[in-house]
Structures are given as C-alpha cells and as structure tokens.
Amino acid sequence: MKFTQKPWAEPFKIKVVEPLKVTTREYREQAMKEAGYNTFLLHSADVYIDLLTDSGTNAMSDNQWAGMMLGDEAYAGSKNYYYLESNVQKYYGYKYLVPTHQGRGAENLLSQCLIKKGQYVPGNMYFTTTRLHQELAGGTFVDVIIDEAHDPQAEHPFKGNVDLNKFEDLIKKVGSENVAYITVGATVNMAGGQPVSMANIKAVNELAHKHGIKVVLDATRAMENAYYIQQREEGYQNKTVAEILKEFASYSDAATMSGKKDLIVNIGGFVAVNDWDLFEELRNMVVVYEGLHTYGGISGRDMEAMARGMEEAVQDDYMAYRIKQVAYLGEKLDAYGVPMVKPFGGHAIFLDARRFYDHIPQTQYPAQALAADLYVDSGVRGMERGIVSAGRNKETGEEYMPKLELVRLTIPRRVYTQSHLDVVAYSVAELYEHRHKTKGLRMAYEPKYLRFFQARFERL
Numbered sequence: 001m002k003f004t005q006k007p008w009a010e011p012f013k014i015k016v017v018e019p020l021k022v023t024t025r026e027y028r029e030q031a032m033k034e035a036g037y038n039t040f041l042l043h044s045a046d047v048y049i050d051l052l053t054d055s056g057t058n059a060m061s062d063n064q065w066a067g068m069m070l071g072d073e074a075y076a077g078s079k080n081y082y083y084l085e086s087n088v089q090k091y092y093g094y095k096y097l098v099p100t101h102q103g104r105g106a107e108n109l110l111s112q113c114l115i116k117k118g119q120y121v122p123g124n125m126y127f128t129t130t131r132l133h134q135e136l137a138g139g140t141f142v143d144v145i146i147d148e149a150h151d152p153q154a155e156h157p158f159k160g161n162v163d164l165n166k167f168e169d170l171i172k173k174v175g176s177e178n179v180a181y182i183t184v185g186a187t188v189n190m191a192g193g194q195p196v197s198m199a200n201i202k203a204v205n206e207l208a209h210k211h212g213i214k215v216v217l218d219a220t221r222a223m224e225n226a227y228y229i230q231q232r233e234e235g236y237q238n239k240t241v242a243e244i245l246k247e248f249a250s251y252s253d254a255a256t257m258s259g260k261k262d263l264i265v266n267i268g269g270f271v272a273v274n275d276w277d278l279f280e281e282l283r284n285m286v287v288v289y290e291g292l293h294t295y296g297g298i299s300g301r302d303m304e305a306m307a308r309g310m311e312e313a314v315q316d317d318y319m320a321y322r323i324k325q326v327a328y329l330g331e332k333l334d335a336y337g338v339p340m341v342k343p344f345g346g347h348a349i350f351l352d353a354r355r356f357y358d359h360i361p362q363t364q365y366p367a368q369a370l371a372a373d374l375y376v377d378s379g380v381r382g383m384e385r386g387i388v389s390a391g392r393n394k395e396t397g398e399e400y401m402p403k404l405e406l407v408r409l410t411i412p413r414r415v416y417t418q419s420h421l422d423v424v425a426y427s428v429a430e431l432y433e434h435r436h437k438t439k440g441l442r443m444a445y446e447p448k449y450l451r452f453f454q455a456r457f458e459r460l
C-alpha cells in the first residue's frame with residue numbers, strides 16, 4: 001500500500017484523559033426530545049463527541065496548567081495582568097489592554113464607548129453577540145461582506161473579505177459622521193470560518209481612515225486567519241503566523257477578543273486599543289460591568305493561562321495541525337458527497353442543511369432538525385447556524401431568512417483525535433444517505449434575545 005499524502009499528527013501527546021459516556025439510540029432520542037430539539041439544552045454528560053463550539057472547550061497544555069498555579073489573585077495590579085499586557089503588545093501590537101470575562105464583555109464596553117445612538121456599524125457579516133451589543137448601544141449593523149460569503153459553494157480563498165464598494169456606498173449614503181466604526185471579523189464565523197486577506201484589511205484601513213472612521217478587529221480567530229494568509233496569499237509563504245498576525249492587527253485601531261477561541265483557554269477575553277482616550281473610557285466602563293481594569297472579570301490564573309496560550313497558539317506547527325484537523329473531517333465528508341460550505345473553515349465544518357434536507361422549507365428549521373438528528377444517530381453534538389440563530393428584525397419583528405442554513409461541527413482545540421472525527425464522518429454520511437426520512441420542526445418556545453440558545457421545538 002502506498003500513502004497518497006504525507007500524514008500529519010497532533011504536535012502533542014496525551015497526559016490526562018476524560019472518559020466519555022456511550023449511550024443507546026433510545027436514550028438519545030429521549031434526551032433530544034426533553035431538550036426541545038435544541039442541542040444547547042442537552043446535558044453535556046449525555047454527549048459523546050461535543051462539536052457544539054470551539055469556545056472555551058479547548059484542552060490546555062501542561063505549561064498553561066502550571067501557569068494557573070502562578071495566579072496572582074491580587075485585586076489590583078496582578079502580575080498576570082502585566083504579563084498578558086506585554087504579550088498582547090508583543091503578538092498583536094496594541095498599546096493598551098483591558099481584560100474582560102470573555103469576548104462579549106469586550107464588545108459591550110467597546111460598543112458603549114464608540115457608538116452614538118442612531119449610528120451605523122458596518123461589518124463583514126454579523127456575529128450574534130457583536131450585533132446585539134451594537135444594537136443595545138443604539139447602533140444599526142450593516143453587512144458589508146463580499147457576496148461570495150453568502151454562497152456556500154463559491155470557492156473564494158478569502159470569503160471573509162469586506163466588499164469595499166458596499167462600505168463606501170454606506171459612507172456616501174449616511175455620511176461618515178454617522179458611521180461609528182467598521183468591524184472586521186477574522187476568520188468570519190457566520191460565513192463558515194472564512195478568512196480575510198491582508199490586502200483587504202489594508203484597503204479597509206485606508207478607506208476607513210480617509211473618512212476618519214476607526215477599524216475594530218474582532219480578533220477572536222485572527223491567528224487562524226493569519227495561517228490562511230500564510231497558505232494562500234502571495235508574499236506571505238515565508239512569514240511566520242506570528243509575523244502575519246502582527247501586521248494584520250496593525251491595520252486596525254482596536255480589537256475585541258474572545259480568548260476562549262484562538263488562545264486555547266476555557267474563559268477570558270479582552271479589548272485592546274491604541275488610543276489613550278478610548279483606553280481611559282474603557283477603564284471607566286470596565287469597573288461597572290466586569291471588574292477592576294487589571295482583572296476585568298477573570299482571575300489572575302486565567303489571565304496567566306491566556307498569556308501562555310497566546311504563545312502556544314501562534315506557533316506555526318500548532319496552527320498547521322489545527323487547520324488540517326478541521327480539513328480532515330471536511331475531506332472525509334466530501335468523499336461521501338455531503339453538501340458543505342467550501343472552502344472548509346478554520347474552526348469548523350459547516351453542513352449545508354438547505355441542500356442536505358432539500359425537502360424541508362427554511363421556516364421548518366432544517367438545520368435545527370439536522371443537528372438534532374445527528375445527536376440522536378451518534379451522540380455527536382453540533383449547532384444550528386441558520387434561521388434560528390439569525391433571529392428577528394428588531395423593527396418589523398419578522399424572522400430573518402439568511403441565505404446560509406447551516407449545521408456547524410466545531411472542533412475544540414487539542415481535544416479530539418482523528419478517530420473521533422471518523423465517527424462523526426460516518427454518522428453524517430449515514431444521515432445523508434437516509435435524508436428524506438426526516439421531518440422539519442416547529443418552534444414551541446421563543447426567547448426574546450439570542451433565541452437559538454434556549455428556544456424549544458417540536459417535531460412536525
């Protein structure tokens with residue numbers, strides 16, 4: 001037998017294990033029904049392979065755990081804060097740091113500081129918590145991502161790019177004084193984990209600054225984005241992920257960060273800025289919503305783990321493993337003809353529920369149904385990213401009908417092996433083969449905010 005490809009493997013070995021519960025199909029059918037066909041409402045103990053999210057579900061290294069013992073839990077001026085600050089300066093290049101309990105804490109502070117009621121906030125596709133904080137601060141989100149991002153089959157290498165014409169049209173239409181700032185998300189979660197090119201963020205920076213508009217980077221997965229630039233963009237092949245990350249961040253004025261993603265920790269986030277006055281305002285706000293400005297709602301040990309995770313995550317061999325593992329699952333499913341978002345994303349594989357369950361109309365929540373079916377079939381937990389996640393228009397009350405109706409299979413960092421992913425691929429392929437047997441859902445309970453977290457459904 002000959003190998004067709006040079007194999008890759010995890011650049012770490014296993015020191016501690018966490019046993020998993022294996023359940024029967026009948027058990028899972030009951031559990032899914034009790035959870036209202038919403039995978040967010042399952043007990044994690046009932047889940048075999050948990051691909052709900054890569055947020056805070058990462059496996060920390062021995063080095064990070066050792067760092068946890070060096071937590072300086074002083075109320076003010078913790079040494080872990082200064083270490084985190086110096087690493088943010090070193091790897092991202094921002095001058096000032098305000099830690100927060102997680103990404104949405106950072107989004108709240110920044111939105112409150114920068115958005116005046118009635119202003120517009122363009123961005124390369126919405127993210128749930130980001131858009132909500134912008135709206136709660138009185139802003140209106142405007143999607144300025146390129147059209148390809150809304151097409152699951154468009155093979156664009158940088159599908160997360162901002163459409164400069166859409167951005168410029170908005171400025172012309174409403175006036176630059178009515179644009180609070182532009183958010184650039186890297187890699188774009190809701191588009192399927194799609195990266196932004198260096199050329200694009202640079203051009204966004206130039207256009208925004210020409211009109212006196214700030215660029216805010218959603219840096220949650222900017223390291224993963226940097227790896228894509230290294231792999232796909234002319235002129236970056238010989239640069240390290242760390243070098244690319246720093247250049248990328250240099251085209252923004254501020255960043256909000258969920259450390260629970262790129263930084264391989266379980267909790268934490270920050271907002272980082274270059275402008276002293278904005279920093280002052282953020283420091284005034286953080287004490288109201290999070291905690292003192294040198295701990296921002298997390299403990300010293302968590303800041304230490306985040307600072308160490310930053311050093312580990314930016315290594316080229318780690319990042320190559322990370323992205324290749326996700327692609328491994330994608331390639332397996334591709335071999336079975338399963339419809340997915342292409343190219344494969346950085347943190348997840350997105351099943352295209354619209355084509356997968358082409359007999360279920362969007363108003364009967366095909367992606368929600370597919371996520372439920374996958375759990376019942378094999379104990380694998382994914383998440384809906386479609387009409388349920390998109391929610392309702394705050395003016396008209398009507399459901400948004402997003403073009404993308406997806407099930408996200410998100411890969412936690414350093415947690416699962418290739419064998420786990422083989423089990424996932426097998427189950428998805430089985431469901432695809434018998435896809436016409438399933439029916440849609442109706443929503444039985446709808447929460448007011450971010451409904452996808454707690455909504456309940458019934459089988460039609």
Ligand SMILES: *Cc1c(COP(=O)(O)O)cnc(C)c1O
Binds near residue numbers: 103258
């Ligand atoms: C997770 C996430 C956030 C919010 O961060 P939390 O830590 O979950 O509060 C913001 N933006 C993006 C792109 C994310 O993936």
